[in-house]
Amino acid sequence: MLSPPPFLSGGEDCKVRVLSPQARREERAFYLFLLPWIIGLIVFTAGPVVVSFLLSFTKYDMVSVPEIRGAGNYTELFRDPLFWKSLKITLYYTTLAVPLGMMVALLIAMLLNQRVPFLPFYRTLYYVPSITPAVAGALLWQWLLNPDFGIVNYYIFKIFRVRGPQWFFSEQWVIPSFAIMSLWGVGQAVVIFLASLQSVPTTFYEAATVDGAGPLAKFFRITIPMISPTILFLLVTGIIGSFQVFTPIFVITVGRGGPNYASLVYVLYLFQNAFRNFRMGYAAAQAWILFLVILLLTLLVLKISRSWVYYEAER
Numbered sequence: 001m002l003s004p005p006p007f008l009s010g011g012e013d014c015k016v017r018v019l020s021p022q023a024r025r026e027e028r029a030f031y032l033f034l035l036p037w038i039i040g041l042i043v044f045t046a047g048p049v050v051v052s053f054l055l056s057f058t059k060y061d062m063v064s065v066p067e068i069r070g071a072g073n074y075t076e077l078f079r080d081p082l083f084w085k086s087l088k089i090t091l092y093y094t095t096l097a098v099p100l101g102m103m104v105a106l107l108i109a110m111l112l113n114q115r116v117p118f119l120p121f122y123r124t125l126y127y128v129p130s131i132t133p134a135v136a137g138a139l140l141w142q143w144l145l146n147p148d149f150g151i152v153n154y155y156i157f158k159i160f161r162v163r164g165p166q167w168f169f170s171e172q173w174v175i176p177s178f179a180i181m182s183l184w185g186v187g188q189a190v191v192i193f194l195a196s197l198q199s200v201p202t203t204f205y206e207a208a209t210v211d212g213a214g215p216l217a218k219f220f221r222i223t224i225p226m227i228s229p230t231i232l233f234l235l236v237t238g239i240i241g242s243f244q245v246f247t248p249i250f251v252i253t254v255g256r257g258g259p260n261y262a263s264l265v266y267v268l269y270l271f272q273n274a275f276r277n278f279r280m281g282y283a284a285a286q287a288w289i290l291f292l293v294i295l296l297l298t299l300l301v302l303k304i305s306r307s308w309v310y311y312e313a314e315r
Helices: 021-055 072-078 081-112 119-131 134-144 151-159 174-185 187-198 202-210 215-226 228-242 247-252 266-275 280-305
Strands: none
Touching: 021 280, 072 280, 081 119, 081 174, 081 187, 081 228, 081 266, 119 174, 119 187, 134 151, 134 174, 134 247, 174 247, 187 228, 202 215, 215 228, 228 280, 247 266, 266 280
């Protein structure tokens, strides 16, 4: 005779967890407190993502009803010279700003990792600019790098009797100027690097000193491998952030991306199409191409990182 299945026989395998009244109240409270976050995720994040994907296949100007356009926005983008120019400019900015910012942040972190007087003051001093409003920082740097009366040209270059560049008014110097300006916000990377440096065991440096290793050997043989996961993290987040740079360029160039479109970064061109030309479908297609570009670059960096990132747990 066949025996009934466990969930009908009442055996060990079909025990049902019975919650006490107190546990039920706590469970209900848990989901109740979680509900606002879930609603916010659906309404303000997941919902707009889905809508933008659908709008990327339409012609929509925020006034009339969207018209189905299929892949027309994407094919038009690939024929748009300003699209390719903005992508090229953004890549150029990324190759300048990300390595420069990481090197400066690491250098400052190593200096702050030393035992010097007033160390908390110096750490605060380097971090405060990163929490300064972006518009205020842009206006400050617009004044500092003014080619006529800015401090850099009028005082620093004048001391050496050298004519300073035109900075934001030059097609050749505008993107390097924004890359230099990005150093204003390296404070967050400094804090992360500093925490990583302080986690490196001092016994490694002591053993290297006994073996006769110099400062450079310690830096490249111990410090860099031990903080390589942090370098990878800041590299990925730096690439993502640099591809979305917008506020300082919008403020200084008054949203035009000048001179002669030399600073027309990708997100600024996306903004122009969306809120000046009112081509929301076209801008949505741009946004999804940006997502794919960032995704591919991130995957590429993660794949390459297997050869140079050291994880002590894996060894």
